[in-house]
Amino acid sequence: MAQHWTEVIPSDHYTVALNGLLHDYDRKILVFLYQPLIGTIAYSLYMTLWMEVEENRIWSSSSRNHHGLMSMMDLSLKEIYEARKKLEGIGLLKVYVKEGENREFIYQLQPPLSPSTFFLDGMLNIFLYKKIGKTQYTRLKRFFSDEEYSNLHSDYKEVTTAFHEVYTSGQQIAKEYNDDLSISPKGEWVDRMESVKIQIPWQTFNFSLLEAGLSESLVPRKALTQTVKDAISNLAFLYNIDVMEMKNIVISAMNEDDEVEMDELRKSARDWYQMNHRDELPSLITQTQPVHSLSITEKPKSKEEELIHYFDTTSPIQFLKDLSGGAEPSKTEIKILEDVMFHQKLPPGVMNVLIDYVMRKTDKKLTKAYVETIASHWARKSIQTTANAMALAKKEHQQYLKWAENKKVGKRSSKSNTKKAVTRTELLPDWFEEETSENKPVQQKQEQKDEHLDLNMKEFQELMKRRNGGGQ
Incomplete structure (x- = not known):
């Protein structure tokens, strides 16, 4: 995803437009059907933009800059940008831009899907069911439906009079009236537009x-x-x-x-x-680290911050592809990621740190048992940011070594194990600093530093090049 400061700055102006009138009933649809999927910030952005358009109009009366929007919503520009992207992705917003000394945007709000279309969508309804569960989903279906008219009034028959039975056409309309009737408005009709379903290309x-x-x-x-x-x-x-x-x-x-x-x-x-997937349904998950859990909120100023930013702005599946030179992850690897992210609720950036740590220590093999063991530990510790995940990995490194030993297959004698524990050289990510191993011999620490085969800056630069399209 592009960095927000390259896409929009506080001084850039915007005008709000509606793709047809929005009604009060749309609020209920947005609250109950869309808000669970897009989150409260994206919902609030939609409603704030909507309120800038006067009632029964489809254009806001004037343009404003994004600094005012930031103040009004008490949000950073990055939070607003991320929320905007969520609205765009789910079909609630179209964005148009005119380049100049200061960019000018048009934010055109799209009407939400009708309840009948939403519940028969085949994709959004699945994500909603997974998000809120069977009980709440069933309640919402009842909320947005009612018993069919024919069932309630089966003993009635229709006696409505037809139009032609009541009205008749008068004399021929004069020519000047014909001219008036054929004239279209200079602008566009203020009307209700049909919402567009999400379609994957x-x-x-x-x-x-x-x-x-x-x-x-x-x-x-x-x-x-x-x-x-x-x-x-x-x-x-x-x-x-x-x-x-x-x-x-x-x-x-x-x-x-x-x-x-x-x-x-x-x-x-x-x-x-x-x-x-053991009777599970897919979730609509954020592909990259959520805004509220970002470790770096400004432009990275160091190589370490660049790496953290990379973890935060890369999806776990894309990170696996980057590590393997662009090759698609296997079904087994994807299933491991899904299970851990769904059941342990680890954010994508944290998941990337876990992937990096495990694969560098297991000869680039994503071992399910080892991943789940560390992931459950991080979940209990409520790790939500990339920086905290890296810090905890450093702190608990020796414990993770013991877990890795316990997961290994094969019989080895205690003597052999003891000998290898003393002489082995651990393969660790380049971000890993042995800050908590002060008692380790200086020579051994130097050997570990010299023999790091992991994500050094050269590899990191290659990953960034591939991610930006230079290597694929």
């Missing part, structure tokens, strides 16, 4: 490979309509389904008319995920 899924692997007799090409492809790309993103698995899911959703049943497609994808 097709480019994120290899449809060519999918089609090549599908037999024409089982799945005709005409069955893969635009609607079906939209659903496939969303489901692949939601459940992290690869092409081979998706092929089987599509085949299972075919009906006797050689069409893909959309409900069956979603159900098959959900069943596949739950079968492989």
Whole structure:
């Protein structure tokens, strides 16, 4: 993600626009359906921008600078920028910019999805269910629905009079009236616009490979309509389904008319995920360290701060890719990350420190038992920032060595273990300083420093180059 100071500064101005009128009912939708997914700060930003537009208007009366928005919300510019990105990603905000001496932004608020569309979305509703649980989700479904009219009034019949039975057309309209009626407004109508569902781009899924692997007799090409492809790309993103698995899911959703049943497609994808994740559902997780848990809030001033900033602004999956030179993480590694982040609730930046520490000590193998042991320890310690994770790793290093020994497979004699414990050279991340090992011999500490094979500055620079697109 780009750094906020390169995207917006306090003196930059903005104007608020609405993509059609927003109604009071939208507030309930935003509070109950969107707020659990985007958080309170992003919700507050949406409502603050909305309030800048006068009632029954779709443009704010004047532009303001971001410094005023910071003061009004009592937030830093970075917090506002991160909240803005959440609104953009979930489809509640479109941003337009005009470059100049001072940039000028248009923040166009998008209406939320209607409850019926949201609960049938196939992606946002899954994330909401995972976030708030079955009881609250069921309560919200009842809150946004009511019993069908026909069920309540089954013994009634409709006797409504039709328009043509009441009204008739008068004399021919004069020409001057025709001219008036044909004139469009100079601006745009103040009206209610349809909200747009979230759609993952097709480019994120290899449809060519999918089609090549599908037999024409089982799945005709005409069955893969635009609607079906939209659903496939969303489901692949939601459940992290690869092409081979998706092929089987599509085949299972075919009906006797050689069409893909959309409900069956979603159900098959959900069943596949739950079968492989112990009946869990996917969570909408922040891919990088949350704003409130950042260790570095200003531009990094040292190499160590650059490394911390890198951990904070890189997703764990991307970090694994960087460590392996751009290669995709295995399914096993991804599952380890998911389990730890879901069950231990470790933030992404903290997870990156854990990955770095474990992989440097285990010959770049993400050992599940070892990761879970340290992760549970950090969770009990309520570690939420990258800097605190690095500090705790230094402090508890000797204890982690014992845990690593206990996890090793194979029988070794006590004598052999004792000998190796004295002579081994520990492989540690370059950020690791032996601040807590004052009693260790100077020569041994020097040997460890000299033999660090981990994330030294050269490797770190290579990681940053790959992350910025120079190595991929």
